[in-house]
Amino acid sequence: MDLSLDLAGRRVLVFGTARPARRVLARYLASGATVYLASPPVDGHSPGRPSPQVRPVEYPHFPHGWRDLVSAVDLVVLVDVSPGTERIVVAACATVRVWLVREPAASVAALGHVTLVGGGPGDGGLLTVAAIQALRDADVVFFDRLGPNDRLDEWCPGAEQVNVGKTPGYHAVSQAEIERMLVASARSGQTVVRLKGGDPFVFGRGGEEVIACRKAGVTVTVISGVTSAISVPAAAGIPVTHREVSRLFTVLSAHTPLDEEELRHLVGLGGTIVVLMGIGTLPHLAAGLARHGMAGSMPVAVIERGFSIQQRTTVARLDTVTAVAGQLGVRSPAVVVIGEVVRLSQNEATIADGLEGLELLHHAADLARQQT
Known part of the structure; x- marks a missing residue:
């Protein structure tokens, strides 16, 4: 079904039983359609209605009844029917010229499935x-603060949406509780999506969630996402590698300070350094890299709120970045890039001018401090 179609107020007749058709019913209800469900009797009894919003109808008892049934609606959807019923419905729709589509049935296994989806930056x-297909098939979506979540109604219409996002220093839902919720939902037979920012396996604790599911006997798959470690610098015009400039890059999480041995090795590696979750420890990192031999003139870029309309890039030197970040009020979420590749953003002249301007800003701050 193409949800870009305006189905508000339209009559949609779904053929199938309630559980296999649950995602189809949820999507059409979310689109604003009036939804009917025609299910075959089970042992001579009605299978019942799946929810108060879905209107049950009986299978016709006479051949002309099929034509009367489909002629009363705007769209017919086949989900879970026998070959014989499908032939009858197709012929009836062709006779009265009613649109007909086929949709796949949802899983009816006693144990559901978990998919970790990388949502990118x-x-x-x-x-x-x-990722879009997994969201479309989900019964419930557990989503993060930094992942794409403003269009969930469009991507997974009718699915339950649960916000389990964290903010720096505040975890409304603990990691252990998130894992418990994933397992419990799957054990109830639901198709579960865990939508995470970036890539699930790049500082996303996806490995912990996979282990939790496997220990509980729940099957789990992972759909990789675009990591902010590469995409956010790219959005600012900074390649993490460049021929004859940097042939390697190191990605690190700096939400806790690096020790002296880690700092020493980081300087020794060379290349580009990409720092995630590092605004709070930026002074420690800059001072430590300088202490272990990195040149004070090394360019540093801080890209805040990548891919949003508030995206901002601040460029400084290693020996000025702490003061400049403080002067400009740099805040998380942000990606820090340290290395000569920063000079490749847009063009070298523009970056050089920017560095000079930021050095003047730093010099002015020094003068202000000296005068107080």
Whole structure:
């Protein structure tokens, strides 16, 4: 079904039983349609209605009844029917010229399934085709603060949406509770999506969630996402590698300070350093890198709120970045890039001018401190 169609107020007749058709029913209800469900009797009894919003109808008892039934609606959807019923419905729709589509049935297994979906840095356009399909098939979606979540009504209409996002220093839902919720939902037979920002396996604790599901006997798959470690610098015009400039890059989480041995090794590696979750420890990192031999003139870029309309890039030197970030009020979420590749953003002259301007800003701050 193409949800871009305006189905508000339209009459949609779904053929199938309630549980296999649950996602189809939820999507059409979410689109504003009036939804009917025609299910075959089970042992001579009606299978019942799946929800108060879905209107049950009986299978016709006479051949002309099929034509009368489909002629009363605007769209017919086949989900879970026998080959014989499908032939009858197709012929009836062709006779009265009513649109007909086929939709896949949802799983009816006693044990559900969990899919970890990498949502990328927040731009819905960077979701993969596999991610969109997983969301479309979900019964429940557990989503993060930094992932793309403003269009969930469009991507997974009718699915339950649960916000389990964290903010720095505040975890409304603990990691252990998230894992418990994933397992409990799957054990109830639901198709579960855990939508995470970036990639599930890049500082996303996806590995912990996979282990929790496997220990509980719940099957789990992972759909990779676009990591902010590469995409956010790219959005600012900074490649993490460049021929004859940097042939390697190191990605690190700096929400806790690095020790002296880690700092020493980081300087020794060379190349580009990409720092996630590092605004709070930026002073420690900059001072530590300088202490272990990195040049004070090394360019540093801080890209805040990547891919949003508030995206901002601040460029400084290693020996000025702490003061400049403080002067400009740099805040999380942000990605820090340290290395000569920063000079490649847009063009070298523009970046050079920017560095000079930020050095003047730092010099002015020094003078102000000296005068107080």
